[in-house]
Amino acid sequence: MAGHSVGELAAAAIAGVLTPEDAVSLAAVRGAEMAKACALEPSSMAAVMLGDPEEVVAWLADHGLDAANRNGAGQIVASGSAQAVENIVNEPMEGTKVRPLQVAGAFHTRYMAPAEEALRTHVAGITPADPVRPLLSNADGAVVTSGADYLQRLLGQVTRPVRWDLTMRGLADLGVTATVELPPAGTLTGLVKRELKGTVTSTLAVKTPETLGDVDPAA
Numbered sequence: 395m396a397g398h399s400v401g402e403l404a405a406a407a408i409a410g411v412l413t414p415e416d417a418v419s420l421a422a423v424r425g426a427e428m429a430k431a432c433a434l435e436p437s438s439m440a441a442v443m444l445g446d447p448e449e450v451v452a453w454l455a456d457h458g459l460d461a462a463n464r465n466g467a468g469q470i471v472a473s474g475s476a477q478a479v480e481n482i483v484n485e486p487m488e489g490t491k492v493r494p495l496q497v498a499g500a501f502h503t504r505y506m507a508p509a510e511e512a513l514r515t516h517v518a519g520i521t522p523a524d525p526v527r528p529l530l531s532n533a534d535g536a537v538v539t540s541g542a543d544y545l546q547r548l549l550g551q552v553t554r555p556v557r558w559d560l561t562m563r564g565l566a567d568l569g570v571t572a573t574v575e576l577p578p579a580g581t582l583t584g585l586v587k588r589e590l591k592g593t594v595t596s597t598l599a600v601k602t603p604e605t606l607g608d609v610d611p612a613a
Contacts, residue, residue: 395528398556398561402551403421409528409529412522412545424509428509428552434505437505438473439471439500440483440492440494441470441472441492441493442487442491444491454482459472460474460500462500465556467584467588469585472492502554504553522544524539532547535560562586573597575599575600579599579601
């Protein structure tokens with residue numbers, strides 16, 4: 395199991411770390427507190443396509459921005475002050491394309507620190523269980539075997555980068571050759587197809603109940 399950003403809550407529930415009720419509760423609090431954090435000062439995000447990943451990350455740092463999502467497949471999401479994001483949209487790094495994202499603020503950065511603090515207070519009454527199936531973390535793509543560790547990673551994820559590139563690499567290292575993306579589906583499947591071409595040979599993006607008819611029960 396693996397999730398991207400807030401999708402890690404769903405992954406944690408399916409892997410048995412959180413109850414469905416706790417996962418939904420955390421998602422609600424996370425969203426509300428991040429919205430409050432967004433209102434504190436103008437911030438934004440933009441997708442940077444193409445370019446050498448390490449050079450793009452360094453270029454963003456020079457502009458006072460964080461690489462909030464390192465998605466692999468030639469995509470990095472910049473996050474930070476609204477003005478800094480506007481600057482890179484207007485003057486992209488040579489060899490890249492920069493597209494502003496319609497978001498409320500700079501997710502996965504220090505701008506979300508108030509939300510992380512609120513979440514840490516909220517989880518005081520939650521007792522996580524250890525995962526019952528392999529569960530990968532966005533922090534580093536590693537398989538996490540401790541529910542308590544995974545919960546702490548979920549909290550820290552609010553202000554830290556999503557390393558989906560490392561998560562996909564972790565899937566490949568486990569020998570995964572097929573993926574099923576739960577709804578809303580499509581984006582992660584596209585990234586897997588481009589990044590793990592030749593490794594993952596079968597993908598399924600579940601967009602409607604009818605899509606489940608494409609699953610082979612014997613597989």
